[in-house]
Amino acid sequence: MTQANSANPAHLEYVLRLADNVLILGQRISEWCGHAPVIEEDLALSNMALDLIGQARLLLTHAGRLEGRGRDEDQLAFLRVERDYRNLTLVEVPNQDFGRTVVRNMLFGAFQVVLWERLTASADSELAAIAAKSLKEARYHFSHAAEWVVRLGDGTALSHDKVQAALDELWPYTNEFFASDETDAAAAAAGIGPASNTLEADWENAVLPVLAQATLVAPARTPFKTFGKFGRHSEHMGHLLATMQYMQRTYPGAQW
Amino acid sequence: MTQANSANPAHLEYVLRLADNVLILGQRISEWCGHAPVIEEDLALSNMALDLIGQARLLLTHAGRLEGRGRDEDQLAFLRVERDYRNLTLVEVPNQDFGRTVVRNMLFGAFQVVLWERLTASADSELAAIAAKSLKEARYHFSHAAEWVVRLGDGTALSHDKVQAALDELWPYTNEFFASDETDAAAAAAGIGPASNTLEADWENAVLPVLAQATLVAPARTPFKTFGKFGRHSEHMGHLLATMQYMQRTYPGAQW
């Protein structure tokens, strides 16, 4: 149960979820380039987007091998229909303001740290190697975002309110982080990676202290549900794809 | 010198310019649907977008016949590359606020009224018929926009400043309205329609009284140049097309 041409469709699906999360968040974060509140953050956010796109390239290449239909990273990144993307809904919602961006990066970054830690022990040795590399980056992304959440939460009254509002809006999307299905179960059984519902405690242990330090209140869990990782996205996804896929759709088959 | 399969390439080019102006402004205005300052304006702007798209359908169908390559309105609307669109740059710039939208509609609406009036006498009888129908709509669009420009210009200090700023930003794009080239000259010589540089006086006669009533100052002419009607657009055009063309690019050949 490793490497290319896996007979296990859950294996491919599991890797695609990992890949699409970083692909789509990389796309969103790259929208900041040139528009951040200070030049240092233009650089920091570009750097984060670069890391995420680098991770996406490794993961999509790996997914393409598992799929065994000869699709490369770009065919997978740019030429699937919306229903075939498997990212969490949280990563596709619009950036809006800088506060909302750092809240998302903190919530998602903590999830990635927890997940990559576990994946370093994956039975899929390629995935384990990608996890080892990505874990370092994710730790940096999480701590960068967490520092900003603290600065904004514990900054002015205005920044506190803005970042609490962003947290209230985005928190419900984290329900999806921990929703498990057969893919998860099969991947866990095969030692490929953890089932999502086993990650919540560690994630809370990472996130809650940041919120406390930021003087922010963690919202209560609600029945809000999203389904991005099962291929049912939000209304935002189609607009993101229209931009991201434009060149590949307009000039099919061209090399760049 | 009328009707289908014209041997004169300037004829096709001239009609495409007319078509793309209303196609692209219709696209921009339709972005307002559901987001206007009052419901009545949601309706009025949707109605204007409908008129413009209706005009675009007639003009693109006519252009397709002139071209004689079997392209229908949708192939022309959705499947050209950016360089082949011939709209004025003014109509492709983003809507931004409602003030900027009504300023654009007023500046462009006046141009359309002047142009359609002349085109009712076109030697191209199909074009003359489209002009007669469109002229009525354009008169309404112009007066609707002009009323708003007056309301905002002569409203509060804030609205005055906002609409003056919008006018200052958009006015330079009207330089392009009156820039003539060989296409214009050939179309004028063939009696298809007026050369652009013959329209400025009538346009000013329509626009300047509105500005005066709105207590707005017409900016001075500057050397600012744009080239949309010659196929060189602004950075905004590619983003507009990415959205507008998405379905046709993603599902080539499908019927809708």
Add this chain to the structure above:
Amino acid sequence: PAYQAEFDARIDAGDFIEPKDWMPEAYRKTLVRQISQHAHSEIVGMLPEGNWITRAPSLKRKAILLAKVQDEGGHGLYLYAAAETLGVSRDELYEALLAGRAKYSSIFNYPTLNWADIGVIGWLVDGAAIMNQIPLCKCSYGPYARAMIRVCKEESFHQRQGYDLLLTMMRGTPEQQEMVQDAVNRWWWPSIMMFGPHDSDSVHTETTRWGIKRISNDDLRQKFVDATVKQAEVLGVTLPDPALKWNEARGHYDFGAIDWDEFRAVVGGHGQCNVDRIAARRKAWEDGAWVREAAVAHAEKQAVRDKAAA
């Protein structure tokens, strides 16, 4: 009491109550709530469909969709006008919506995810709305009944256009057919839920006595299911309910259990788009504040000038 008796008699006789007529306060309040919710639904309902206007795949379909969304705005306007005959202002009603105090139809808290959603909203959502609304054309309050006649006529037209869109896609490529099936899978159960709780769990019984609500939720739902199953067969789509089956004895289709947890979650504010819908409408309202203020200021200046000139 004399008024009340006269009111009751008119209701019993099936006469219309008109704005100038005396009416019980509870009747008035119920109507304001229902009509304004209905108006809000039209206005919020512009958003999910509006989401596809800029991406419509043909100019003809773009025009049809624009006209449809415009009609919804128009319905909102008549309905606010009908509510205003009851002594409330449109702005006051609208601000209750923006503040989250007023409800609108939960169906609009589901996202539109592919182009077929536009057809399915016409077919199923407008279809269900029409079922709900046809009885309202004969409701006891005149202005509401008359507004509903116009609304129903336009909605029927929208429903046919939606169905036509789907027929075209079902005759198309496999991808187009998949989109239609995907959209049906997502919208079927929410459409069924549009008829509200089961009669056994339903409140608002006065609305029946007052001649506002004339047919029960479950009866309307059954009527909708019966009508829709055949249309689905013609289209060639599968309705996502394995329990759906003709019941010869009842003379109706049986159908599966509704997920009332989901219904309550969405009504309670936890649907996928509740936050986004109100945020979009609030943004439009706030961004437009300076425009509305300017229009008022200009009208006042103009009135002064007109007076001076007179």
Add this chain to the structure above:
Amino acid sequence: PAYQAEFDARIDAGDFIEPKDWMPEAYRKTLVRQISQHAHSEIVGMLPEGNWITRAPSLKRKAILLAKVQDEGGHGLYLYAAAETLGVSRDELYEALLAGRAKYSSIFNYPTLNWADIGVIGWLVDGAAIMNQIPLCKCSYGPYARAMIRVCKEESFHQRQGYDLLLTMMRGTPEQQEMVQDAVNRWWWPSIMMFGPHDSDSVHTETTRWGIKRISNDDLRQKFVDATVKQAEVLGVTLPDPALKWNEARGHYDFGAIDWDEFRAVVGGHGQCNVDRIAARRKAWEDGAWVREAAVAHAEKQAVRDKAAA
């Protein structure tokens, strides 16, 4: 006067002037103006290329472009830091940019209209920038010279990447080749204009005496043209100048007359993107105000807490 003599002597000897050294006020002012304009150019220059990040046609190219734009931001930072050694603050310089009081390179007032523009900016615009900047690596002010060494190294890398992008497109489909030619047609003359007015019309002659400017505009321009013509041949694109021709006698390429009206229009604020560029930067700055204020407020609170804990 004694200071002045020492300063002159060091300039003549080709020594670096360092921040702690005495320098004439005019020298300081000239450097602040030039270094800050250069920094502003890097920051504004992020926008035309940034316009294509979300649409880059492959993940590899998206990564290269992101890294490049990030480098430009980095260059902006070193250069602001170099300017700050002259006793001005970055915020003050940046606010002059946003207020329209400070200039930046006019080349960034041209739009990026197709993907090949990204390659052409690397090849021609960065190419011209490098020609202009290499002499600055030996300019008399130490911090500026050292910043330029790093900048030039990175720019050369960008130039090669841009050229590689174009080579790939020229080996591609006819549409790709057309895009490259279209981009070259649009960027060639603006690149030529990056070297500024002809020497005969040029001011700022002190910059030469002070060892800031070491090679004249026309000499640099000629060097650029000579280097670029061959690269264009390898690419297979036509430079849009019918007068471009090898002049055996001069040992250089002759080229056509520059449209100085266009140059003056763009420098004077009437280029296609002048308004949009500054508006984009101003929007980012204004939208970020609450973030910067919060960071300061938090740092102050933290300092108080640290003190209390100490």
